[in-house]
Amino acid sequence: MTTTMQRAEAAEHAMSEELDRIVVKSVLYTSGERDPRVPVPRPPDQGKLYLMGHDPRLPKMPDKPTLFDFFRYRFGPSAHMLQSARLAQKNGLGEKLVLACLLHDIAVAGFIRSDHGYWSAQLLEPYVDEEVSWAIRYHQTLRFFADESVGYKYPETYVKLFGADYQPEPHIQAAYRYARDHKWYMSSRLITVNDLYSFDPNAKVELDEFTDVVGRHFKQPKEGLGFDASPSSHMWRTINWPTRYL
Ligand SMILES: [Fe+2]
Ligand SMILES: [Fe+2]
Numbered sequence: 001m002t003t004t005m006q007r008a009e010a011a012e013h014a015m016s017e018e019l020d021r022i023v024v025k026s027v028l029y030t031s032g033e034r035d036p037r038v039p040v041p042r043p044p045d046q047g048k049l050y051l052m053g054h055d056p057r058l059p060k061m062p063d064k065p066t067l068f069d070f071f072r073y074r075f076g077p078s079a080h081m082l083q084s085a086r087l088a089q090k091n092g093l094g095e096k097l098v099l100a101c102l103l104h105d106i107a108v109a110g111f112i113r114s115d116h117g118y119w120s121a122q123l124l125e126p127y128v129d130e131e132v133s134w135a136i137r138y139h140q141t142l143r144f145f146a147d148e149s150v151g152y153k154y155p156e157t158y159v160k161l162f163g164a165d166y167q168p169e170p171h172i173q174a175a176y177r178y179a180r181d182h183k184w185y186m187s188s189r190l191i192t193v194n195d196l197y198s199f200d201p202n203a204k205v206e207l208d209e210f211t212d213v214v215g216r217h218f219k220q221p222k223e224g225l226g227f228d229a230s231p232s233s234h235m236w237r238t239i240n241w242p243t244r245y246l
Contacts (some may be wrong), residue, residue: 096217
């Protein structure tokens with residue numbers, strides 16, 4: 001019997017046959033689906049070269065990619081972030097927090113889901129106000145804790161997703177205690193308040209609506225994201241070229 005996994009592997013193999021370069025996936029992309037301790041079987045390379053750069057299966061990004069280019073060419077559907085940003089605008093939040101809402105889940109959309117608040121913040125840190133990245137880092141933690149003062153309840157969705165008896169682990173509890181006493185607590189809290197789970201599939205929010213906000217509050221590097229030697233530029237480069245051999 002052919003399992004879904006085997007079919008996927010066969011399709012992938014067929015696809016990589018068509019490429020003139022050999023593509024090897026990083027451990028992170030398959031860890032869990034396979035035991036990372038077991039060596040990946042490699043078919044003979046028949047003198048083919050390994051991929052170093054653009055993956056032809058993906059849309060090519062401009063040489064100097066902007067934040068919006070990543071939204072357009074590398075991120076998954078971003079309606080959730082766009083609608084959260086629009087809600088923040090409707091609720092009268094300042095531009096910096098509208099930007100925070102627009103970008104709060106970029107790690108989920110384009111990079112790594114686990115610990116997404118931290119990854120999102122790290123990606124953005126060199127390019128936004130410190131308060132924005134701080135708020136994004138801690139929204140992940142604050143999502144697990146109610147704050148009645150702003151009408152934020154523990155999300156019903158989390159009960160459905162994680163079960164009624166899920167308790168945030170000690171490191172999350174500790175992060176919560178730290179964030180709760182921080183001067184920017186409310187900025188991060190407001191991301192959770194505007195963080196829409198049950199968004200309207202028919203409401204269309206375009207990226208262009210936020211061109212000005214991003215223009216004013218996101219320091220787009222002139223070399224392009226990934227090529228500017230900032231502390232997170234390698235992360236943007238990896239999103240651009242996720243299958244580079246080294
Ligand atoms: Fe989030
Ligand atoms: Fe979110």
